[in-house]
Amino acid sequence: MKNIDWTEIQSIISVAxxxxxxxxxxLLxxxxxxxxxxxxxxxxxxRIQVFVREQQGYHLSRHGRALLQDFDQIDRFMQGLQRRVTDYDxxxxxxxxxxxxxxxxxxxxxxxxxEFAKVxxxxxxELMISNQLVNMDQLEADVAVRPMAELPIGYFGFPLFELVFWVYGPSDHSGEVHQQDPFDYPDWVGFSGHLASARVGQILVERLQCKPALRADSFDGVAAAAEAGLGRALLPSFIGDALPGLSRLKSIExxxxxxxxVLAPDDLKVxxxxxxxxxxxxxxxxx
Known part of the structure; x- marks a missing residue:
């Protein structure tokens, strides 16, 4: 098969x-x-004679006629493949x-x-980057990357990775004796805006025993307030672990x-x- 040259077959088919x-x-x-x-x-x-060369032109030999039956199938396959590749491109x-x-x-x-943009x-x-999460029923983009418990109805996609949330406090308080329940601490930083209605905000409302000293609508704002000593904060590890002024509460799961x-509306499956x-x-x- 390594000696089969498509251009040669294409030329034989055209001459035939x-x-x-x-x-x-x-034609070619x-x-x-x-x-x-x-x-x-x-x-x-x-080692086969495909054509008989006569004065009237080129005619297939007996072996050539047998080959052409197979070549026609190859030609139809290659043309179909080319159409699919062209359509894909x-x-x-x-x-x-x-x-x-x-x-x-x-x-x-x-x-x-x-990397995708280069490939x-x-x-x-076009990237729409904002900490204000878009309502999925009013999604203005083709594709979204966002945290959620499961795919909403009318969308397709799959999970890419997980976010892990811990309780964080100022690093200079890391030697404190920690409560059995982290939500028993008297000082907390809470969430506002879209984060208040997200799962992280709902957990804080359900379990917190005190009124937050400050609320913010972004993890960066909550982390900054906690780092400044305004209270404990519930943060994803990729944010809390990156700040030298914060540390996870010891012995806390x-x-x-x-x-x-990553998800997109069902009508974009095609x-x-x-x-x-x-x-x-x-x-x-x-x-």
Whole structure:
């Protein structure tokens, strides 16, 4: 099979159907001599005479007629493959929007998204980065990367990684005797805005015994307040562990974990741009 040259087969098929080298050369946009060279090369390599050269033109030999039956199948397969490849390439271009939060972008998805933009330069990737999570029923982007318990109805996708939430306090208080229940501490920093209605905010409301000294609508704001000594904070580990002024409370288990999904509306399942991005992120986070 390594000696099979598609251009040679294509030239044989064209000459067989058109009856002359010149007509085949015009069809394939090559020279007369190129068609002849390809046929001679095939006959020499495979030790078979494909054509009988007569004054009226080129006619298939007995062996050539037998070969052409197989070649026709190969030709139909190759033409179908070419159409699919062309169609695929035609759809791997155009605009594609993705929304995620500033924290997730900076800590997790920046690298694979920038790599994706380099691998698929014909796709015009537009990033909508904001800590204000978009209502999924009013999603203005094609693709979203966001934490959630499960995929909402009407969307497809899969989890990329998990976020682990711990209770953090100022590092200079790390020697304190810790309560059995971290929510018994008298001083806390709470959540406002979209975080108040998210799972992390709901957990804090359900378990907190005191009124927060301060509330913020971003993890960065909550972390900064906790680092300044205003109270304990419930934070994802990728934020809390990165701040030298904060430390996890000793002997405390994670409060909860949540998965971060990449998802898109069901009506975009047929979009090759969307599937290319989802598959790229999946491969990146699986390694």
């Amino acid at each position: 159907k058109l009856g002359s080298l010149s007509a085949a050369a015009r 946009s090559v020279s007369h001599s190129t068609i002849l060279r390809r046929i001679q090369s095939f006959e020499y390599k495979h 035609a759809h791997l271009q155009g605009q594609l929007t993705l929304t995620t939060t500033e924290n997730l972008f900076g800590s997790f998805v920046k690298k694979p998204l920038l 698929f330069p014909s796709i015009e990737l 994670p409060i909860f974990t949540t998965r971060v999904f 979009s090759r741009r969307v599937n290319a991005l989802l598959n790229y992120l999946n491969v990146y986070f699986q390694h």
